[in-house]
Amino acid sequence: MTFIKKISFSVVAGLVVAGLFSSCEDEVTTIGSGVIAGEPFGTGKAVFDVFAYNNKINTVKSNRLPIYQLGNLNDPLYGKTTATITSQLQLSTVAPTFGTYTQATEDVAVSDTIPATIVENETVKSVYLYIPYLQDVKDTDGDGVPDDLDVDASDANSDTDGDGISDNQERISGLNPLSNDTDNDGILDAEDGENGLAAYPKKFILDSIYGSGKANPFHLKVQRSTYFLRDLNPDTNFEDSQDFYSDHDFTPFLTDVLFEGTETVRDTEIITYNEDDPDTEDVDEEGTVDQTIGAGIWVPLDNQFFQENILDKEGSQELLNNTNFKNFLRGIHVSIDAADDIFMLLNLAGANITITYTHDSIDTNGTATDESDDESVVLEKRFVINLVTGDGISTAITGNAVNTFINEEYSPEVLEALSSTENAEKIYLKGGAGTYTQLKLFAEETALSTSVISQIKANNWIINEANLVFYVDRTSLDAAPGVIEPMRLYLYNAETNEVLYNTVTEFSVSNPTALSVFPFYDGVLQKESEKGIKYKIRITDYINRLISGDLSIATLGLSVTSDIRVVSIGSAKLETSEVKIPIMSTINPFGTVLYGSNTSDQEKKLQLEILYTEVE
Structure with a gap:
């Protein structure tokens, strides 16, 4: 038998609750604390109010980040x-x-009695700055071909x-x-007895470069910074x-x-080759591999600058330790030039400057005397x-680098929404020095929210699932074609900065990625026809802990991630206050618009859905 049951909570005027139950007499093994096996029960769904408040971030802590942003979005x-x-430099030795x-x-080489000691005349040959791109390294079948390029990503014996x-x-x-002809000699690999290449540049999937400039040359500039980045x-x-902030x-x-x-963005390895050494007449080094570098920015720097400031400083106090060096250089x-439409996320921990230099030496041919x-x-x-x-996640970051973000003024509509202190009609989320949203469950006042939780507990509800569903405002996004939607949202306790998901009860995922990990918690963008429709975040464990008294009701924070x-937090400055926000929001530049809880569209209104079992 199916029937509709109405519930009224007098403590909150206008609280939206609807229940649909089906009674049953099935035997129950264990469905919650205080439930006796075999008790009759009903299942239902209740919907509660949620209150959302937009917040504009003026500037955010942006040094010692796991990922850095560069360019124009x-x-x-x-x-x-x-x-x-802007980054410090550190001596590797x-x-x-x-x-x-x-x-x-060397200073006494002219006057000593050792023939092999000479003035070595160290001279810079080349200097290169390398900053690696982020790569999608997923290779399910382990055949050396990235999944996105593999004709069959699950079969290592496929022939791409x-x-x-x-x-x-x-x-x-x-x-x-x-490539069916690795050495490009016109003979297919299967028929070629000699594949002459010492190496070939492996291809990568670069999943963190955006804009039309990805396919075109862009203008890059590297300058010396004389600003002292204190540690x-x-x-x-x-x-x-x-702390250094994004508006510095x-x-x-x-x-x-x-x-x-x-x-130019290259999606392949960078391979450099040796020149022939005239001193080794019996060996031809021409064309042999010198070094192989992953895909990334790789540009030459000024030789004379590094001659004067590095090689010529050998033995000086400036190079004695990194404290002195960072104060010196x-x-x-x-x-990137402001006119270039390219934006990239970079792994600064893998970046370096490599100085190749020559020096004079004496070859004694094994006869020192x-x-x-x-x-x-x-x-x-x-x-x-x-x-x-160091990446700031698994290993501590050594050194210091600051990401500076310059944001254009938001549109009047967005600014008006962000300046409002009222329950939001639309939720505006943007990473970087952007925005975040505060959420209050059940009621705006803590005392009223606590009363609702007490009422739920008194009703003997066993919470099977609790969800917040955030519907994408497609009208706003479709009016702005080209928006890159954030793929996941992060909900957290804004008062304690603790996570809401429970790693103990989460589903196990083999080789989890940023999008596949913690699938029960979810928060991943759901799409139809390649367009985002909604995000669903399960907070079942959090609601259960509220009901059991393990937690007190708190304001929640919502951000892109x-x-x-990665649950690290950093400081963010608002107009009149300072808060803590997730670091993973700072390094994510994308934004979206969601329906809030004050919208007239009842089907897409933000609400808390609770699926429960009621003990009779």
Whole structure:
């Protein structure tokens, strides 16, 4: 038998509750605390009010981030965001010796009695800045071909390039599974007895570069920054890390231009090759692989600058340790021309500056005491300077880098909504130095919310599922074509910054990604015809803990996220206050518009849905 049962909570005027129950006499094993096996029960759905309040972020902590943003994002909803990076530099080896001998040894080389010690004349040959792109490395079948390029991502024996050799066999043999002629000699790999390439550039899926500039050259600029990025905060007696914010203006501190020119996005490895060494007559090094570098920004820097500030400083106090070095050289500033429509997320922890230099040496031919067979030779070596190290997630970040965000003024409609203190008709969410939303469940007043929770407990409800469903405002998004919708939302306790999901009760996922992890909690964008329709977030564990008394009702925070597994927080400054927001919102530049709880569209109104079992 099915019937409708009405429930009234007098404590909240206008509270929306609807229940649909079906009675049954099925035997129950265990369905909740205090429930006796075999008791009659009914199941139903109740809908409760939610109150949403938009908040505009003026600036956000943007140093020591796991991911950095660079370029120009032209968002049809929220306007243009320009991101630049200012980073410290760190010696990979402190008090370095360039060449074979220390500077102190070189200083007395002319007067000592050791023939092999000479003035080495270290000279910069080249300097390159490398910043790796983020890559989608998913390779389900382990055949060396990214899933998005694999003809069959679940079968390592598939043949993506159609040359008659399986992808996995080509991987094992050092052949290119994405080319049927690895060495480009006109002979297919299956028939070629000699594949002459020492290496081929592997192809990557770059999933974090946006804009039309991805397919076109863009204008990149690298400058010296003379701004001192403190690691520790003097206001806390140097006990806490120094925070830098996204509105920090480094322009007055930018001096030497180290690179200014065009760069192109490459989705393949960067391979450099050796030149033939004239001193090795019996060996031809021409065309052999020198180094292989992952896909990323790779541009030459000014040789003379690094000659004067690095090699010529050998043995100096400036290079004695990284504290001295960071105070001396300070750092670099990286920017993309404002006219270029390209925006990228970068792994700054993998970035470095590599100095290739030559130096004079004496080859004694194994006879240190016999000068008659000594030869003067020129050797080549490298020295690496890091930007930051560590990702801030699994390893601590060493060094300091700041992301600067310059946002265009929002539209009048968005600004009006963000300045309102009323329950929101529309929810505006944007990452970076954007926005976040506060939510209150059941009622605006804490006492009334607590009364509703007590009433639910008195009704002997066992909470089977509790959901917040956020419907995308397609009218707003469709009027702004080209919007990149955030793929996941993150709901958290805004008062304690604790997560709402329960890792113990979550479904286990093999090889979880940022979108597949914690599927019961969800929060992932659901699409129809490639357009976002809604986000559903399950907060069952949170509601159960409220009812059991383990938690007190709290204001919740809603933001975009790049990965809900990362729960680190950072400071954000609003118009009149300072709050903590998730770091994963700071590094996610995208935004959306959702229906709030004050909309006239009842079908898409934000509400709390509770599916429950009621003990009779």
